[in-house]
Amino acid sequence: MIHWQSTIRRLFFVGFLSATLFAGAGGAKSDIIPPEWTIPDISALPDNEPAKLIRLGRDLTVDTHSLIGPGASPDKRYAGNALSCQNCHLEAGTKRFGLPFVGVATDFPQYRAREGHVGTLEDRINGCMTRSMNGRPLPDDSREMRAFVAYNGFLSTGPKQEGRGAGQLPELGRAADPKQGEVVFKQVCVACHGADGLGKRSAGTGAADSAQPFGAQPFGAPPLGAPPLWGPESFNDGAGMNRLISAANFIRSNMPNGVAWQSPLLSVQDSWDVAAFVISQDRPRKTDLDRDFPKRLEKPVDAAYPPFADGFAVDAHRFGPFQPIREKIRALQASMVTPTTN
Ligand code: HEC
Numbered sequence: 414m415i416h417w418q419s420t421i422r423r424l425f426f427v428g429f430l431s432a433t434l435f436a437g438a439g440g441a442k443s444d445i446i447p448p449e450w451t452i453p454d455i456s457a458l459p460d461n462e463p464a465k466l467i468r469l470g471r472d473l474t475v476d477t478h479s480l481i482g483p484g485a486s487p488d489k490r491y492a493g494n495a496l497s498c499q500n501c502h503l504e505a506g507t508k509r510f511g512l513p514f515v516g517v518a519t520d521f522p523q524y525r526a527r528e529g530h531v532g533t534l535e536d537r538i539n540g541c542m543t544r545s546m547n548g549r550p551l552p553d554d555s556r557e558m559r560a561f562v563a564y565n566g567f568l569s570t571g572p573k574q575e576g577r578g579a580g581q582l583p584e585l586g587r588a589a590d591p592k593q594g595e596v597v598f599k600q601v602c603v604a605c606h607g608a609d610g611l612g613k614r615s616a617g618t619g620a621a622d623s624a625q626p627f628g629a630q631p632f633g634a635p636p637l638g639a640p641p642l643w644g645p646e647s648f649n650d651g652a653g654m655n656r657l658i659s660a661a662n663f664i665r666s667n668m669p670n671g672v673a674w675q676s677p678l679l680s681v682q683d684s685w686d687v688a689a690f691v692i693s694q695d696r697p698r699k700t701d702l703d704r705d706f707p708k709r710l711e712k713p714v715d716a717a718y719p720p721f722a723d724g725f726a727v728d729a730h731r732f733g734p735f736q737p738i739r740e741k742i743r744a745l746q747a748s749m750v751t752p753t754t755n
């Protein structure tokens with residue numbers, strides 16, 4: 414039997430590939446990075462309590478909406494928007510360079526520049542709960558948090574592999590251009606995310622029907638709809654996806670949904686510009702963002718909310734180019750460790 418989801422994807426991309434908009438730039442990265450990517454097999458787990466918790470973690474990742482989002486009972490509602498973790502942590506957090514959870518758990522606890530101290534995996538998950546999901550933190554001892562942690566732990570039982578994050582595309586020597594990005598958006602993204610960027614429900618209903626989830630849930634189901642890229646049901650302005658470098662890499666390696674990181678369809682330039690357009694739109698605001706990155710010189714160059722230690726304006730942090738900012742930060746760091754003589 415032909416898997417109709419992949420057939421649709423193929424048809425979709427054949428159409429895209431003929432468009433001149435795309436620079437077919439596949440292959441470059443695969444010369445450097447070995448192609449293996451192994452994911453522990455969840456279906457091989459027994460039917461005991463630890464395995465149940467792992468499976469619940471997978472389900473929470475895939476269908477956050479109905480388990481702790483708008484589809485859940487009020488006491489279980491922790492997510493503030495209708496996104497699911499999987500909308501960004503693709504394929505239930507198993508897709509290479511699709512912000513996977515694979516290998517993440519072994520890196521925690523870790524020093525977190527955003528908080529200025531060492532944080533646990535629970536803290537990191539709650540970072541996404543309060544920013545990407547625009548919601549409230551899950552208690553560390555809740556069954557849901559224990560399940561997320563168990564699932565991340567399970568996905569981190571294999572060998573250490575290259576494939577975390579969303580890749581590292583070359584930077585432009587100029588600021589990313591949201592106007593140019595709007596052109597790309599209209600040509601490439603509206604088909605799924607909607608002309609208004611507010612997403613389309615998987616039931617085919619409009620963005621206003623909050624009882625329905627967005628995007629390609631459940632895992633393996635037909636790819637109907639897509640999540641919002643901005644607006645009241647999107648991630649808030651403190652989220653990682655609201656930073657240009659994260660967004661451009663995610664989009665380049667994964668969008669249109671279904672592309673593999675080895676064969677991106679968007680050119681490097683279009684990826685930066687369309688990301689600049691997406692992060693220029695209105696979205697929920699997080700309070701107290703000025704408390705992030707208390708050690709100001711550790712603030713990532715693309716965290717585009719003040720205060721800044723480097724003297725560059727908000728738009729320079731939002732759109733780049735980032736190299737001059739990095740150089741300034743390095744100079745400031747050097748002047749801090751070298752005692753002055755006068
Ligand atoms: C809007 C997109 C988005 C959504 C939705 C989202 N996240 Fe994230 N998440 C990110 C980004 C971006 C990062 C930063 C990745 C990096 O540092 O490379 C991240 C990082 C993480 C990390 C650390 C990964 C690493 O490589 O260190 C964990 C764990 C995580 N998220 C869990 C979750 C969970 C659980 C949910 C759902 C409750 C969720 N996220 C929802 C975008 C999202």
Ligand code: HEC
Binds near residue numbers: 500503606
């Ligand atoms: C084929 C349909 C399709 C196209 C075209 C497409 N996307 Fe997506 N996009 C999706 C789906 C579906 C998801 C969620 C993936 C999932 O849940 O498995 C997604 C997720 C995202 C996300 C993370 C989740 C969120 O809501 O913020 C971003 C950012 C994004 N897309 C940006 C873009 C941009 C920019 C373009 C145009 C360059 C684009 N997409 C083109 C279907 C598409």
